[in-house]
Amino acid sequence: MFKTKTTLLCFLLVAVIFMDPSSSTATDNYIYAICSPAKFSPASSYETNLNSLLSSFVSSTVLRRYENFTVPNGSGMKQERGVTVYGLFQCRGDLDPTSCSTCVSSAVAQVRTLCSYSYSGYLQMDSCIVRYDNVSFFGVEDKTLNLKKCGQVIGFDDQYALTRVNDVISSLGSGGGAYRTGGNGDIQGVAQCTEDLSSSQCQDCLSDAIERLRSDCGMAQGGYVYLSKCYARFSFGGSHARQTPPYYSTPNFEGKKDNKDDKSVQKTLAIIIGIVTLIILLVVFLAFIGKQCRKLQDDKCCK
Helix, strand or coil, X not given: CHHHHHHHHHHHHHHHHHCCCCCCCCCCCEEEEEECCCECCCCCHHHXXXXXXXXXXXXHCCCCCEEEEEECCCCCCCCCCCCCEEEEEEXXXXXXXXXXXXXXXXXXXXXXXXXXXXXXXXXXXXXXXXXXXXXXXXXXXXCCEEEEEECCECCCCCHHHHHHHHHHHHHHHHCCCCEEEEEECCEEEEEEEXXXXXXXXXXXXXXXXXXXXXXXXXXXXXXXXXXXXXEEEEEECCHHHCCCCCCCCCXXXXXXXXXXXXXXXXXXXXXXXXXXXXXXXXXXXXXXXXXXXXXXXXXXXXX
């Protein structure tokens, strides 16, 4: 009986240590969310329109990787302030319809929860974004820094790796279009802007994101820079430059992210692992003491 319990506890410990906090696939890993502090009332006209908008996101992924919507949207209909919802979704440029639909569906489900009753919500996944607001943001360039993170620093003695990183970042900057990729060996990079921007706005946004990536993470083993309307990132040994290192966070209602969130998650996980470990050790210790006591009693009886 004791052996069974010990085995079960060890399994739980392994599950805690190796469990991915996102519980998701490679295409729909959650990166960050921004929600407005202003809230709308439940069962309001805005909530009805928002639900219609989010449903339109999911159904439209079968046909395209990007689309924007205004709800309500009728011919000659006057948009009511505080009731109309503006929103868009966008998938990474290389995603097939099935992967795009999976990512957007996951993003919609999460933004409903994380930004519950918020007038505006922005949720970035590894391979897609969903965004909505009660004020139109279509065609408006916004280079606000939402999130930045760099991996471990590469040593000065590894000039080969530093050169390849520079090559990948440079290829993103010299590319054209709203979706760009670059690679050199096992280093892969990707950059993308939202398609509501004009070509010149997209270029301006991506240039800013790529330059930030170069200046802040150019000597790191991966990194990413997410601005409000575009992003640039690169990683070692991963296709499509998945976020490096993995970043999981809860929504920050001021719309800013820093390393404090990441450290808090790591600290919480370390505490949980420590507690579970102590429980296992305590159970093993008590079982050992009990076994020794029973052995002593048996020896006395035999004498």
